[in-house]
Amino acid sequence: MPSILKVAGLSVSFLIATSFASSASRDLNSSPPSVTLDNANITGLSNGTFSKFLGIPFAQAPIGNLRFRAPQAVSPYNGSIDASAYGPICPQQATQLPLAAQTALNATIPDIIQQIYLNMSSARAPSESLSINIIKPANANADSKLPVLVWIFGGGFERGSALGYDYLGDRLVNRSMELGQPVVYVAMNYRVSAWGFLASTEVQQAGEGNMGLQDQRLALQWIQKYITTFGGDPAKVTIWGQSAGAISASLQMLAYGGNTTDLFHGAIMQSGAPIPVGNFTSGQVYYNQLLSATNCASSNDTFLCLQQVSQDELKVAVDETPNYFSYDSLVLAWSPRADGKFLPDNPQRLLQQGKFMSIPVISGNVDDEGTVFSLSSTNVTTDAQFREYVSQIWVPGANTSTLDPLWSYYPENPADGSPFDTSNANSITPQFKRTAAFQGDVVFQTPRRFFLESLSGTQNAWSYLSKAAKVTPVLGSFHGSDLSAGVLDDYIIRFTYNQTPGNGTGLDWPQYTSSSPLLYNFPSGRREEPYISNDTFRLEPMRYLMNLSLAYPL
Incomplete structure (x- = not known):
């Protein structure tokens, strides 16, 4: 997929690809490659120096009485399975960039915006199925015991698929071979939007919740069982995600109150940390909206009724609920919530209680996290409208005196807003940069800082800030730009291989602690070198936002 910044050094090295193959095990570099799982022959796809095994079902189709339920593992494999193509993506919620935003961008939306935020569902017809995908060096076999990098896709918990990041898997496996630190890449599909994150009293009474996160968990169990093949x-599994995928990775660390698990041993989070969400009752309004749209409101068992609604009718109803390009933006209708089981409490409360796994982590952000998501509120053009937007959408329970500090912490002067450090440029509306600064901090920067401060002293942690693509008009170093530019590729591979992002040469990437909160900075210019800074920007505003989020979770 084209990217805004060219990712260099992705040619393939045949010598590295074959150096770790064992002559004692069966060579999987056949054409096409095949493996045996249980009693089944799995046939994949050869792509030169690496092989792909795609679309392998890891759970029963969540249809009928399994819709909105925790995933159920598949029975042992039998017969033959064609794993040469990605399976169908899970049902997607429709999104459309507002016309005013398209005009503001002069109809030149960067490729990564199209890929991540808009066109994910057009690549393949959605289907209610759950599958897993493996990309591995061609000659890796059961004796290789390579580290495993597990990708969790983003998409606001409303959209996305493993298929949409096929280029990423190819890129990382190729680069890992070039570095002489080969890894096996795994990506799963998981349920999104209402299919994965339906929340209400009725759902909780049915004993369900956070089905999308549970899909991820079952995929991690599948990896433990089969990845050796x-x-x-x-024993060397690292989970990695961006945006909702990064939030997912952090929440897997908090699952069941942070109970220790052998499912993974490190986590990498690009633009995502435990977010300020509340309990299941906050999803009731959207559950009720689905009931009205599907004629289930009068049913004696509304949960059962929604399970039995046709896929087409449910899709129409879901598409009518808010999405991340609606006015509500990042106050998501469908997202993880505290269900009392998988997430026993508000994720940030779990952090305060020390209920998280102790594993090495990387957690970082781009500089302008909020710009993309503020394109949907370009009708907010005055100070009064900004105050109304924040108070009614973000913290409807907060009183005027509680919110008074926010207006000065996030002033309407465009020079103080996001894209940061661009003076008055990119002010497509009088409040756009202000809104972008607020949204980027409350959803991304503040949770990351709180997450890392909570982990400090308990485990090794590293953090970064990317200013890559800062020259992008209107958006600056936008959400996803670090992924598109591949600035972290080498560090991700080293971390997966050694549980540290450094390589002993060049600039040292210091660990992050509460007493020494150091950031590894990726600069805006291609020829500029990374540098170290203190994570103290907007310190008081973010401390205020953290306290606000704890008092008024979404």
Whole structure:
């Protein structure tokens, strides 16, 4: 996929690809490659120096009485399975960039915006199925025991698929071979939007919740059982995600109150940390909206009724609920919430209670996290409208005196807003940069800082700030730009391989602690070198936002 910044150094090295193959095990570099899982022959796809095994079901189709339920593992495999193409993506919620925003961008939306935010569902017809995908060096076999990098896609918990990031898997596996630190890449599909994150009293009474996160969990269990066959080491699994995928990775660390698990051993989070969400009752309004749209409101068992609604009718109803390009923006209708089981409490409260896994982590952000999501509120053009937007959408329970500090912490002067450090440029409306600064901090920067401060002293942690693509008009170093530019690729591979992002040469990436909160900065210019800074920007505003989020979770 084209990207805004060219990712260099992705040619393939045949010598590295074959250096770790074991002559004692069966060579998987056949054409096409194949493996045996249980009693089934799984046939994949050869792509030169790496092989792909795609669309392998890891759970029963969540249809009928399994819709909105926790995933159920598939029975042992039998017969033959064609794993040469990605399986169908899970049902997607429709999104459309507002016309005013398209005009503001002069109809030149960057490729990564199209890929991540808009066109994900057009690549393949959605289907209610759950599958897993493996990309591995061609000659990796059961004796190779390579580290495993597990990708969790983003998309605001409303959209996305493993298929949409096929280029990323190819890129990382190729680069890992070039570095002489080969890894096995795994990506799963998980349920999104209402299919994965339906929340209400009725759902909780049915004993369900956070089905999308549970899909991810079952995929991680599948990896433990089967990844050795593909050359991976189940004792060296790193989970990695961006945006909703990064939030997911952080929440997997908090699952069941942070109970220790052997499912993964490190986590990398690009633009996502435990977010300020409340309990299941906050999803009731959207559940009720689905009931009205599907004629289930009068049913004696509304949960059962929604399970039985046709897929087409449910899709129409879901598409009518807010999405991340609606006015509500990042106050998501469908997202993880405290269900009392998988997430026993508000994720940030779990952090305060020390209920998280102790594993090495990387957690970082781009400089202008909020710009993309503020394109949907360009009708907010005055100070009064900004105050109304924040008070009614973000913290409807807060009183005037509680919110008074926010207006000065996030002033309407465009030079103080996001894209940061661009003076008055990119002010497509009088309040756009202000809104972008607020949204980027409350959803991304503040949770990351609170997350890392909570982990400090308990485990190794590293953090970063990316200013890549700062020259992008209107958006600056927008949400997803670090992924598009591949600025973290080498560090991700090293971390997966050694549980540290450094390589002993060049600029040292220091660990992050509460007493020494150091950031590894990726600069805006291609020829500029990374540098170290203190994570103290907007310190008081973010401390205020953290306290506000704890008092008024979404």
